[in-house]
Amino acid sequence: MGSEDKVHLLAQFKSETGDMVGSPFDLPVDISVQGLQMICNALLQKEGDEVTPYTFFVNEKEVVNNLEFTLKEDKLDTEKVLEIIYQPQAVFRVRAVTRCTSSMPGHAEAVISALFSPDGRSLASGSGDTTVRFWDINTETPHHTCKSHKHWVLCVAWSPDGRKLASADKNGMICIWDPDTGKQIGKPLTGHKQWVTFLAWEPMHLNPNCRKVASSSKDGDIKIWDAILGNILITLSGHKLSVTCIRWGANGLIYSSSQDRTIKLWRPEDGILCRTLEGHAHWVNSLALSTDYVLRTGAFDPREASLVYTQVDEPLEVLQKKAQTRVDSILSLGPERLVSGSDDFTLFLWSPTQDKKPRARLTGHQQLVNDVKFSPDSRIIASASFDKSIKLWDGFTGKFLSSLRGHVQSVYQIAWSADSRLLVSGSADSTLKVWSLKTKKIELDLPGHADEIYAVDWSPDGQRVVSGGKDKVIKIWRH
Numbered sequence: 001m002g003s004e005d006k007v008h009l010l011a012q013f014k015s016e017t018g019d020m021v022g023s024p025f026d027l028p029v030d031i032s033v034q035g036l037q038m039i040c041n042a043l044l045q046k047e048g049d050e051v052t053p054y055t056f057f058v059n060e061k062e063v064v065n066n067l068e069f070t071l072k073e074d075k076l077d078t079e080k081v082l083e084i085i086y087q088p089q090a091v092f093r094v095r096a097v098t099r100c101t102s103s104m105p106g107h108a109e110a111v112i113s114a115l116f117s118p119d120g121r122s123l124a125s126g127s128g129d130t131t132v133r134f135w136d137i138n139t140e141t142p143h144h145t146c147k148s149h150k151h152w153v154l155c156v157a158w159s160p161d162g163r164k165l166a167s168a169d170k171n172g173m174i175c176i177w178d179p180d181t182g183k184q185i186g187k188p189l190t191g192h193k194q195w196v197t198f199l200a201w202e203p204m205h206l207n208p209n210c211r212k213v214a215s216s217s218k219d220g221d222i223k224i225w226d227a228i229l230g231n232i233l234i235t236l237s238g239h240k241l242s243v244t245c246i247r248w249g250a251n252g253l254i255y256s257s258s259q260d261r262t263i264k265l266w267r268p269e270d271g272i273l274c275r276t277l278e279g280h281a282h283w284v285n286s287l288a289l290s291t292d293y294v295l296r297t298g299a300f301d302p303r304e305a306s307l308v309y310t311q312v313d314e315p316l317e318v319l320q321k322k323a324q325t326r327v328d329s330i331l332s333l334g335p336e337r338l339v340s341g342s343d344d345f346t347l348f349l350w351s352p353t354q355d356k357k358p359r360a361r362l363t364g365h366q367q368l369v370n371d372v373k374f375s376p377d378s379r380i381i382a383s384a385s386f387d388k389s390i391k392l393w394d395g396f397t398g399k400f401l402s403s404l405r406g407h408v409q410s411v412y413q414i415a416w417s418a419d420s421r422l423l424v425s426g427s428a429d430s431t432l433k434v435w436s437l438k439t440k441k442i443e444l445d446l447p448g449h450a451d452e453i454y455a456v457d458w459s460p461d462g463q464r465v466v467s468g469g470k471d472k473v474i475k476i477w478r479h
Contacts, residue, residue: 006030007068010081013040016379016396017333024081030068040086053089058082060399087379090419092303094462096434097424097477100448102140104474106133111468113155113455117162119300120459122179123466124165125474126153132167133474134179137464140476144182148175157199159210160298161319164227166213168196174215176227186230194218200248202268204298205323208316214254214268216243222256224268234271238264244284250291250327250336251353257284263340265352277350279358282343286371290337290378290395293416294326297460301326302376302418305461330378337395339381341369347383349398360398364391371413375420380437382423384411390425390435402440406433415458415465424465426453432467432477448475 007029013021022043033056041051056063063070063084109128116123116137123135132146132153151170158165164185168174172192176185195218202212212233214224222236222243241259248254253274254266263277263284289295299314299322337359338350347362347369367386374381374395381393390404390411409428416423422443423435430453432446451470458465465477 011084012081013043014083014085016085016087027067029071030066032066033063036063036067036084052091054086055089057085057087090303090377090421092305092419092462094417094419094422095479096422096436096443097446097465098444098479099477100446100475101478102476103448104135104140104142104476105472106142106145106474107131107468107472109152110470110472111455111474112153114466114468114474115156115158115457116459116464116466117158117179118160118297118460119162120305120461120463122162123474124156124158124167124179125455125466125468126156126167127472128152130169132156132165132175132177134165134177134182135474137459137476144179146175146177146182146184148184148188149173154195154197155199157201157213158296159201159213159227160204160295160323161208161210162298162300164210166199166201166227168199168215170195172196172217172219174199174213174225176213176230186228189215189225189230189232191223191232191235192217192219192221194242197242197244198246200246200254202248203250203295203323203327205250205320205327206252208320208323212268214246214248216246216256218242220258222246222254222266224254234268236266236268236271236273238273245287247287247289247292247338248295249289250295250331253353255287255289255338255352257287257340259283263287263338263350263352275352275356277340277348277352277356277358279348279361280340280342280344280346282368284340284342285369286341288339288372288374288381290333290374291327291330292374293376293378293418294323294330297326299323299326300460302460302462305418305463333378334396337374337378339372339374341372341383343368345369345385347372347381347393347398349381349393362391362393362398362400364400364403365389367410370411373414373416375416375437376418377420380420382414382416384414384425386410388427390414390423392437392440404435404440404442406442406445407431412452412454413456415456417458418460418462424456424458426456426467426469428452430469432456432465446477449473
């Protein structure tokens with residue numbers, strides 16, 4: 001078949017925000033993804049080190065090998081200009097964790113939470129044995145054991161600058177710790193009448209001092225504290241039942257979900273209730289914001305992660321500017337989005353600052369939704385459920401993309417790799433599983449725990465995964 005017999009069509013590249021790039025041009029229909037990459041980078045005038053990997057979509061379908069293959073189900077109209085939407089992918093790559101490099105005993109009861117610091121260089125865990133532990137992840141040994149709580153430690157949260165850790169227990173007491181010394185900062189924060197369900201720090205781009213932390217409780221209140229002075233700045237009351245989850249958004253608002261089936265937006269400065277989002281038919285369990293990952297990691301950019309750790313001491317203004325730049329990169333795709341998961345088996349996608357009606361209702365799970373997370377680039381939502389599956393949804397439209405099946409019991413928690421290409425899940429079936437977003441299939445099965453896995457996290461520098469659960473052991477997994 002001569003080249004003159006090849007089918008050609010007019011195509012135009014379009015960014016995901018709707019901007020046209022260049023003018024329509026002639027393309028052979030059998031062009032490969034690599035060919036599209038070259039043309040797109042040339043049109044955007046990116047050369048050498050600036051070359052960005054892209055994913056291409058035509059009629060909402062991803063172009064996997066070549067254009068013809070993607071178009072074969074659709075009737076091709078060679079008269080019309082074909083719009084090819086391009087999405088930039090992470091320039092760096094996180095490798096899947098493949099092996100357990102250490103099992104660290106120490107906790108005397110189940111590990112309830114385990115979290116890496118914003119730069120991925122420290123690790124903290126909270127347990128039913130009433131202690132918080134810091135672990136040295138280079139030598140993979142215990143670092144500090146922090147004793148102050150008198151009841152199970154239910155949740156821990158790192159400040160975005162990585163200098164403080166907040167932990168909260170079943171008595172409603174909150175402690176602030178210094179990760180370097182393992183010593184408590186100030187006095188315990190007391191005031192909640194029942195146990196604390198969630199902790200959220202003020203984002204770094206709003207305040208580089210990282211002094212304010214918010215807590216939600218079974219008593220229906222949300223309290224904002226000064227972590228240094230140890231006093232309550234304001235109490236947000238309005239939920240009728242337990243508050244299950246809170247998020248401190250990039251715009252400064254606090255989002256809270258509750259067993260009263262509502263989600264509320266609060267202004268933390270004066271405690272004004274800005275909006276109530278209704279729609280769920282049962283308890284709302286979890287919330288995720290499209291900005292969660294950049295807010296969690298603050299000034300630390302996973303693209304600049306190095307194998308050898310170097311301590312960076314930069315002035316607060318510089319760190320604040322870095323954090324602001326990273327937040328702006330996500331907000332350039334559109335206003336902050338919120339997704340909520342519920343006991344009614346559904347999720348709702350909201351644009352909470354713009355509309356009190358949901359953008360989409362995400363149905364398909366056959367049991368309650370336990371955890372929901374936006375990918376770091378905010379393009380995909382992953383939800384974990386007691387129906388043993390993880391489902392993937394489009395982060396902008398809420399359209400269902402795929403089900404990840406493999407676990408044989410409830411999936412408790414999920415965590416994304418920093419490049420948004422991999423997902424790790426922990427389950428009641430005592431295994432961790434790593435999933436590839438490219439194939440939408442399981443990449444690796446990681447057995448090793450003796451019982452249910454409650455906590456799982458992927459370090460923001462991409463090096464490690466931590467898991468912990470009922471068998472009291474903290475496991476570190478690496479490539």
